Amino acid sequence: MRTSPIQTSCNDQAEQCLARAWTLLDRGEHLARQGGGDESGPGLWLLAANSILRARDALEAIHPAAPHGSGLDAPVGQTCSDLVRAAAQQLAGIPAGHEPAGLSLALVHLAQAGHEVEGRSCS
């Protein structure tokens, strides 16, 4: 079956969104692992980092090319919370009908990551 140019464009856009979300989460996880110095203790930051890691890996599991396809430089000057929120916005930008199977699970992990980093500052 041949795909139309519009369909191809939507698929490309969906893949771009997934790849950008991956990059944002990768940066967020890195920051959270360095967040051990804050008053809430290293343990809670570790759990936050792990929750971001699960969201990132879930994205990679449904789109294995995600680590290589964003063309997005690792963002600087943003907090973990900003990065997780930005990743969620990227996923919300996937065109309707082009959501990959398994995205719902990644969204569950992303929501947990958002809950873990909410109100905490790391940058």
Added chain:
Amino acid sequence: MFVNAPTVQELLHDCAREVRSIMWDVTALDGPALAAAWPAFAVHAGAALAAVPPPDPATQLLAGRMQGPRPRPNRWGPPVDAEPDPHLSAAGDALAAVADLVQRHATPPKTAQAARDADLARRRIVECLFIASHATALGLHEHATRLRPARPGIAFEQPGVQLAVAGATLAKSRRLASELDTLQAHAAHYLAGAPGREPLRGAEHFVDPDRLPHVLAAWEVTALRVLHASPPSVRDLAGVAHAEQALLVHTMVILNAAAEAGVIDHDGFTRQIRPRLQDAHLAWGDVAASWPAQMTTPAPAALLGVEASAQLHQGLADITRDGTGWATPALIAQRVHLAEVTGLLRDALGAGRARAGRFAELPSELARAGQIRAPARLLAAMDPHPGRRGPELDSAPRISDVANRRIVLVRPEQTAGATATAADLGRQMTALTQALETLPLGRANLTVVEPAPSAQTASRGVRPAHSPRANTHLGRNLTARG
């Protein structure tokens, strides 16, 4: 005669687990099965919701809404001739049992605490309803995207055109999905609604006593699969190491509560266990860092490992967390039977020691098989002796590697650092598990009085499966479950 029947809390927990398991991966293939199971689930959910006293208008409205948007016979969309989804059916069965129990035994609440319990039960039912309706609608939307609409004047038997799968046509799928979207909005409104329905922290937090052994066992199986896959995914290896690190963090919090409660020897914990836990925690972090995101094997990341890690974290967080912070030792002691959980964690750390041993074997094993690749500049940065290797080797660092993104095979000698890191972890884990084996029990477990059962075991009408006073150490038989 003693009957170990599940409580309402346990049934609601089972229901929540079933509906959440549907969300594991909803695909187009699940739509018809979920649609077929939905009407029975909705009826049971409505019955359970209506049974919880006292009835309030918002709850009655939602419970009535569960009968479907239309009068008989097609109350929820057109019927679908598929085999009902087993998870949604099991969730419906649990809610049917809840309705039966509550109808037979519940009376209108006479205290504020009882009213809060009733309110919490209603919220749990609606949460299950919300997730189940979301999953079913999602499955139907996915299903609908795979079907082509029937058009007037076009033969149905065109090759390659599917008009329905398992009796669920495009029109049926879209209609039921639309009805469920509306119901979902209603359930969300209910959950977000009256301030009096806000859940309280602490006392009503229910920890399923079977959950921790279940998630620890599931974690061991998944970690074993990851570590012995050929080849394992680098993402999964890092995920295992990070999850093991988190296990130690939670263990620290729980053992601290056990020491505060006198379940284990306080001084022994402070002097012998805490520092070893901290050392092992750092060592797992170092091992995780030796599998960076830029490194790859031919195997992609797997959702299986992600989900098992999530379940492990959640199972432990149910015990140790209070909101986004840590629970106090006193609260943890209320939630679980500390001696039993301490024994479970000691066994889990023993298995973690074996996993640490496997991490020491993997780097060279994978490198010898030519299965690890990494950016040359990453290897150059990790190389403790730059300049030793001859330029004739492809994986030897080049000056240009600082700037470009050349990906090369990792050679066995380049894994020495990762192997040494994992070997150090193995030593830390050995020291920790040996210290745990010889840690004396605390004063609370050395009394001749039978310890009081936890809230959970009491609610189930069963006694702890072991008697802690039979031992004065955290020996293996301490946690033997009957």
